Each structure stands twice: as C-alpha cells, then as structure tokens.
Amino acid sequence: MNMAETKVTAGTGRRETQNYNRRGGGFNGSRDGQDQRFEDYEKRNGRNNSCDYGNFCRGGYTNGGGNSYGLPRDSYKALHDNCNDRNGDYDDLRKCFNDPRSGFDNREPPSNHYNNCRQPNDYRGCWCDNFHIRHDNYRPPMSQSHQDSIGSNQHYNCLRTAGNRGVNVCNASQNTTFDVEAVCIVRCEIWNDIKLHPEVFDKIKLSGWGHPFEIQQTIVPCIMNDHDIMCQGETGNGKTMAFLIPTISKFLRDKESAAWKFTNRPYCIIITPTQKHCIQLYEQAKKFANFFGIRVERAYGEICIHENAEQVAKCDILIGCVGRLFHLMKSCELVASDVKILIIDDADRLFNRHDNPMFYAMFPYISRKILETCGTDINGLSPRFIAYAECEGLAVLSQVSKPLSLYIK
Numbered sequence: 001m002n003m004a005e006t007k008v009t010a011g012t013g014r015r016e017t018q019n020y021n022r023r024g025g026g027f028n029g030s031r032d033g034q035d036q037r038f039e040d041y042e043k044r045n046g047r048n049n050s051c052d053y054g055n056f057c058r059g060g061y062t063n064g065g066g067n068s069y070g071l072p073r074d075s076y077k078a079l080h081d082n083c084n085d086r087n088g089d090y091d092d093l094r095k096c097f098n099d100p101r102s103g104f105d106n107r108e109p110p111s112n113h114y115n116n117c118r119q120p121n122d123y124r125g126c127w128c129d130n131f132h133i134r135h136d137n138y139r140p141p142m143s144q145s146h147q148d149s150i151g152s153n154q155h156y157n158c159l160r161t162a163g164n165r166g167v168n169v170c171n172a173s174q175n176t177t178f179d180v181e182a183v184c185i186v187r188c189e190i191w192n193d194i195k196l197h198p199e200v201f202d203k204i205k206l207s208g209w210g211h212p213f214e215i216q217q218t219i220v221p222c223i224m225n226d227h228d229i230m231c232q233g234e235t236g237n238g239k240t241m242a243f244l245i246p247t248i249s250k251f252l253r254d255k256e257s258a259a260w261k262f263t264n265r266p267y268c269i270i271i272t273p274t275q276k277h278c279i280q281l282y283e284q285a286k287k288f289a290n291f292f293g294i295r296v297e298r299a300y301g302e303i304c305i306h307e308n309a310e311q312v313a314k315c316d317i318l319i320g321c322v323g324r325l326f327h328l329m330k331s332c333e334l335v336a337s338d339v340k341i342l343i344i345d346d347a348d349r350l351f352n353r354h355d356n357p358m359f360y361a362m363f364p365y366i367s368r369k370i371l372e373t374c375g376t377d378i379n380g381l382s383p384r385f386i387a388y389a390e391c392e393g394l395a396v397l398s399q400v401s402k403p404l405s406l407y408i409k
C-alpha cells in the first residue's frame with residue numbers, strides 16, 4: 001500500500017484521481033468511464049469517494065446475482081476494481097473470490113434483504129428529512145469558528161503525511177508539508193478543551209481522571225469532530241476509553257438534539273476479534289455506559305441465538321464477534337441501518353491470520369461505512385482490509401509506541 005499516492009481533501013473526502021495514473025496502469029485504461037462513474041456518484045451523494053463499494057447499499061439488490069453472503073455481484077466487482085486501482089492486491093482478492101469457500105457464486109441473493117430492513121428514506125447519500133441527518137459519508141470541513149470554539153489550549157496542525165511513514169503530531173508545525181492535502185487535527189491536552197457532553201465530562205471528573213492520556217488527546221477530538229481514524233497503541237494506554245468516551249458523548253448529544261431518532265437499534269457497533277475480548281469489552285463498556293442509562297449488549301456464538309436476538313433488538317451499543325453479528329444481520333434480527341459509529345477493536349487480531357469473508361459481507365447491512373479502528377499493530381493488518389479501508393476514505397491515526405503518529409489517506 002502506498003498511501004502517498006492517495007489524495008484526500010479533508011471534509012469532502014475528494015480524491016484526486018490523477019494520482020491513480022501512477023498506480024501501475026490499472027486506472028488509466030478506464031479513466032473516462034471511471035470519471036463518469038465518479039460524477040454520477042457525486043451527484044447522488046454530494047461526495048466523490050472514488051469507490052463504488054458503497055453503491056450496493058445505495059442501489060439495493062437490483063443487479064441480480066449475489067453470493068452466499070447476500071452481496072450483489074457488482075459489489076465484488078467494484079471491490080476488485082478498487083483494489084486493482086489502489087494497491088495491487090487484486091490478485092489476492094481474485095484468489096479469494098474465486099475460492100469456492102468465499103461463497104462467491106451466481107446464486108440469486110436470498111431476498112431483497114437490505115431494502116426490506118432499512119427505514120424509508122434512511123439511505124446513505126440522501127438527506128433524510130425525517131431524521132434530519134445525513135447518512136452518507138460527507139464530512140463538512142471544520143469552520144474557523146468551530147475550530148476556535150474547541151478551545152485555546154490545543155495544537156492545530158495542518159498535517160500531510162508521507163506514505164506510511166507517519167507524522168509526529170506533537171512536533172509537527174503549521175508549516176509541515178507532506179504528500180497529501182491538509183487535514184486539520186486537534187490535540188487537546190485537557191478535558192475542558194474537548195467539547196464532551198457535560199454528563200460525560202462530569203463522570204470523567206468524578207472518576208478522578210485528571211488528563212486525557214496521550215492517545216486520547218488526539219483520538220477523542222478526532223472522533224468528536226467526525227474524523228475517521230485508525231489508531232494503535234500499547235496495552236493499557238487508554239485506547240478503549242479513547243473510543244468509548246466520544247461514542248457516548250456523541251450518542252447523548254445526538255439524542256438531545258433529535259439528530260438520533262430513538263429506534264432501539266444500535267447507534268454504535270463494536271466488532272471484536274474473539275469472544276473473550278468481546279466479554280471483557282462488554283464489561284468495561286457496560287460499567288461506563290450504565291452511568292448514562294445507555295444500553296450495552298454483546299453478541300457472540302455461545303449465547304443462545306433466540307435470547308441474543310432479543311437482546312440486540314434493544315440496545316444502543318452492541319459489541320460482538322463477526323460470525324454472530326453477521327448471522328443476526330442476515331436474518332434481520334439485528335438491524336444495523338441506523339449505526340452511526342462503527343469500531344473495529346483489535347483489528348490486527350481480527351485480520352492478521354486470515355480474512356473472514358463474513359466481515360466484508362456484513363457491510364451491506366451497516367449504515368456506517370467508515371471505520372473507527374483500534375488495534376495494536378496496524379502493520380499486521382491484512383492487505384484486503386487496508387484496501388477496504390482505503391475504499392472508505394479512512395483517515396488513519398496511529399500510535400506505534402511514541403511519538404504519536406498520524407496517517408491520513
């Protein structure tokens with residue numbers, strides 16, 4: 001993967017397509033067609049993602065053939081194309097999709113599943129008048145007044161990254177220039193500088209947590225400001241709270257502002273690599289979330305499926321393992337079309353051994369397409385996952401050890 005070749009403009013997620021010309025020729029041949037597709041895509045969604053992977057969710061199952069996971073055939077093709085354009089992982093993917101175990105065949109999809117479960121008008125790429133929220137991935141650029149409102153004691157750095165070398169956020173100066181376009185990053189050294197929900201702020205103060213840990217100083221504001229991130233850090237450095245604090249804060253805010261219609265469906269899904277990890281995270285999240293009356297549930301193979309289906313039908317934050325989550329989504333017992341925050345915890349453990357096709361097959365069911373990912377070794381992530389993350393315009397935030405490093409794609 002050569003992240004230096006991807007240009008993303010903060011806020012719009014616009015990729016500068018001419019860069020793809022340097023990607024081994026894969027893009028050149030079909031440039032006109034691609035540009036047309038981007039244009040159409042932009043018209044539909046107000047955003048040029050350079051990726052059609054999301055289209056299967058927008059278009060529903062209108063294209064016929066699918067696979068045993070219920071993905072329409074075009075989605076696979078789009079993923080092939082995207083990966084071919086991006087980083088040479090095409091061969092790996094093709095092997096995977098040609099592998100009968102991956103379930104890619106010419107069967108019709110089981111049902112018009114996604115369209116059946118989603119809410120009317122609840123569709124990415126549209127303004128949803130009844131919910132007053134956008135379901136596409138558009139991120140408005142942060143205005144100067146918004147930046148000013150966050151507080152004075154923080155470092156603003158317009159950062160550009162160079163490939164996957166990363167940037168020391170602490171030392172980067174305003175004039176630091178890198179290979180991709182500027183993305184505004186805020187680092188808040190004290191809790192007051194992060195505009196958390198007051199209840200969350202009070203709870204943190206009650207817990208006696210004087211300052212955000214270093215990883216939290218950047219990640220919490222990033223998530224609060226709707227950036228998509230990938231981070232890595234050592235055990236115990238506060239990663240879990242780095243995503244739980246802003247998730248809960250945003251949930252409470254959205255509920256109060258009516259940006260979140262109370263649906264009983266999960267606002268946030270956290271995908272974990274193992275059952276053990278799921279249970280640990282569930283306990284930790286429940287302890288914190290109970291304080292705010294937020295319902296946390298878990299989903300993994302050993303829980304009775306009927307009982308589990310009832311549990312996940314009424315929760316705000318759902319933590320689960322891939323197999324059970326996919327099962328519940330496919331059977332419509334879990335409706336993930338309202339998910340606003342998606343977290344993949346310990347992503348390296350989820351992907352470093354093998355790719356689980358069920359992981360990718362889940363995404364047609366989930367409304368939130370951009371990932372907030374925490375792991376301990378980003379370098380260990382599978383090329384297929386990185387290709388997928390690139391398709392989604394993912395900004396990558398990473399703490400290898402120290403200093404804090406930032407990757408923006």
Ligand SMILES: Nc1ncnc2c1ncn2[C@@H]1O[C@H](COP(=O)(O)OP(=O)(O)OP(=O)(O)O)[C@@H](O)[C@H]1O
Pocket residue numbers: 208209210211212213216233234235236237238239240241242
């Ligand atoms: N800002 C903070 N100030 C003080 N304590 C904190 C802060 N953030 C988290 N903690 C506490 O530090 C401990 C470790 O935090 P956390 O679980 O978020 O780390 P982690 O990196 O996710 O760990 P692991 O990799 O083991 O899952 C927890 O007990 C948590 O309550």
